[in-house]
Amino acid sequence: xxxxxxxxxxxxxxxxxxKAVVFLHKHAKGKKVFCALSGGIDSATTYLLLKxxxxxxxxVFIDHGLMRIIRGIEEREYIRKLFPDIKxxxxxxxxxxxxxGEDDAEVKRKLFKDxxxxxxxxxxxxxxxxxxxxxxxxxxxxESFGVKISDLRETxxxxxxxxxxxxxxxxxVKSQHNLEIEYxxxxxxxxxxxxxxxxxxxxxxxxxxxxxxxxxxxFPGPALSARIIGSVTSDNLKFEKKVHDIVESTIDDYYLENxxxxxxxxxxxxxxxxxxxxxxTTDVLLRRVTGIIDGKRTYEVPLSVKGEWDFExxxxxxxxxxxxxxxxxxxxxxxxxxxxxxxRSINSVDxxxxxxxxxxxxxxxxxKYKLLEIPDTKNIYWDITPKPPATIEYV
Numbered sequence: 001x002x003x004x005x006x007x008x009x010x011x012x013x014x015x016x017x018x019k020a021v022v023f024l025h026k027h028a029k030g031k032k033v034f035c036a037l038s039g040g041i042d043s044a045t046t047y048l049l050l051k052x053x054x055x056x057x058x059x060v061f062i063d064h065g066l067m068r069i070i071r072g073i074e075e076r077e078y079i080r081k082l083f084p085d086i087k088x089x090x091x092x093x094x095x096x097x098x099x100x101g102e103d104d105a106e107v108k109r110k111l112f113k114d115x116x117x118x119x120x121x122x123x124x125x126x127x128x129x130x131x132x133x134x135x136x137x138x139x140x141x142x143e144s145f146g147v148k149i150s151d152l153r154e155t156x157x158x159x160x161x162x163x164x165x166x167x168x169x170x171x172x173v174k175s176q177h178n179l180e181i182e183y184x185x186x187x188x189x190x191x192x193x194x195x196x197x198x199x200x201x202x203x204x205x206x207x208x209x210x211x212x213x214x215x216x217x218x219f220p221g222p223a224l225s226a227r228i229i230g231s232v233t234s235d236n237l238k239f240e241k242k243v244h245d246i247v248e249s250t251i252d253d254y255y256l257e258n259x260x261x262x263x264x265x266x267x268x269x270x271x272x273x274x275x276x277x278x279x280x281t282t283d284v285l286l287r288r289v290t291g292i293i294d295g296k297r298t299y300e301v302p303l304s305v306k307g308e309w310d311f312e313x314x315x316x317x318x319x320x321x322x323x324x325x326x327x328x329x330x331x332x333x334x335x336x337x338x339x340x341x342x343x344r345s346i347n348s349v350d351x352x353x354x355x356x357x358x359x360x361x362x363x364x365x366x367x368k369y370k371l372l373e374i375p376d377t378k379n380i381y382w383d384i385t386p387k388p389p390a391t392i393e394y395v
Contacts, residue, residue, distance in 0.1 A: 042135030
């Protein structure tokens with residue numbers, strides 16, 4: 001199987017789209033394309049480019065049960081509203097029993113990779129698709145292969161890519177659920193592989209998509225399993241969906257009220273906030289969570305601090321931490337409840353590095369009190385650690 005990627009295209013949206021259409025006509029014209037449409041901005045842009053190029057495609061959303069709720073609405077309903085021709089495949093009954101009880105981060109990623117690939121393979125066979133298109137973007141490739149995209153050719157085989165990765169294993173950060181999988185198609189096609197998140201958003205603006213999609217927060221491939229530290233269960237998944245919605249929607253509302261949109265480009269050129277979410281676990285201070293040192297993923301326990309709120313001092317301290325994966329500022333301590341909640345809000349250009357969003361303490365306190373309205377909430381923390389030394393996610 002081959003992989004076709006649009007390498008080094010123009011960055012100006014109109015010229016990029018023109019180049020992407022030529023690329024798609026070259027590799028996909030007259031063929032049937034399976035388009036993996038997750039609801040995020042990367043796959044949405046891929047879908048819109050295929051539409052622009054008038055390529056015969058089947059857009060598919062795989063509902064595995066671990067997608068977030070946004071303002072009380074399930075992700076599948078949101079994407080159905082945006083893209084009415086979407087084909088929704090529900091694999092919750094078969095997938096959730098596999099991931100429930102699993103706490104190893106890489107195993108979680110592998111379970112997602114297998115579930116996606118099995119489902120996609122089934123649809124490809126049923127619909128007799130020739131190609132598969134997905135929303136793989138620049139950070140995905142560079143973190144998975146340990147190389148720059150300029151080290152790849154427009155068309156490569158799986159074998160060539162694995163050999164390249166093996167030669168550059170020191171640059172590996174994490175596996176991706178949508179890379180290194182072989183399907184029964186002629187090739188995969190990745191038209192946005194050279195773009196960062198910010199550039200993808202510019203493409204969505206060019207296509208005049210609604211701001212709720214343009215400024216949609218990035219979401220990890222392993223979905224909410226990346227934000228549930230330790231084993232995923234039916235109970236903690238329900239709790240995570242509730243608290244995640246509270247954190248993301250409350251921070252969105254703050255930016256809407258103050259800036260007229262849910263994301264801004266700050267004076268450092270970062271998307272602010274790039275991501276805003278809640279992670280959960282039990283006894284978080286005893287849990288090994290992810291960090292990153294010298295470009296390598298590490299697993300250490302976090303450090304908790306409390307006392308006077310001083311954003312600059314706290315984040316500077318967290319940026320220099322050693323022996324711990326990250327620093328958590330304690331907002332609430334309790335002997336009641338079940339789950340610890342970690343609030344995370346970060347700014348970033350492209351997800352490879354990230355700074356902590358400087359939210360007002362009033363907003364943080366508001367979040368705390370909203371979370372405490374849920375009886376199962378125990379301790380609440382604010383993650384004050386940049387990337388590096390922390391990763392954005394927790395597994």
